[in-house]
Amino acid sequence: MARSPTPPLRPTRVSVLGGNGASYEMFDIVSYEGETLMVKGPLLFEVGETLRLKLERDGNVSELRARVAAHAGAGEDVLTEIRVVDTVPVKRLVSG
Numbered sequence: 001m002a003r004s005p006t007p008p009l010r011p012t013r014v015s016v017l018g019g020n021g022a023s024y025e026m027f028d029i030v031s032y033e034g035e036t037l038m039v040k041g042p043l044l045f046e047v048g049e050t051l052r053l054k055l056e057r058d059g060n061v062s063e064l065r066a067r068v069a070a071h072a073g074a075g076e077d078v079l080t081e082i083r084v085v086d087t088v089p090v091k092r093l094v095s096g
Contacts, residue, residue: 014039017052017063027080032057035084036069043071043078051082054090061090 012032015023027039045051045068053064069081 012058013056015054017054023054030079037066037082037084039080039082040078041080043080045080047071050085053082055087063088063090 012029013025014027014029014037015025016027017023026044027041030038030040032038047068047070049068051064051066051068053066055062055064064087065085066082067085069083072079072081
């Protein structure tokens with residue numbers, strides 16, 4: 001019996017959650033290691049500011065409370081370091 005191929009994993013995505021429940025995709029993830037996200041995007045948040053984020057990773061969706069830790073670089077090459085403070089699993093995405 002032939003097995004169907006495993007579908008590719010969805011790319012990791014992060015969006016900022018607004019107070020009205022809407023989510024805004026503002027960043028491209030450069031890396032996510034441990035509790036640290038490195039993202040590329042507009043400089044809309046100050047160092048020390050706390051954000052609510054929605055993270056989609058490996059078919060799972062989580063809500064993160066995170067803090068902007070630093071900005072590095074200049075011009076279009078600015079990276080923002082965001083550190084996760086805590087995580088709340090929301091749901092598992094099912095494709096079908």
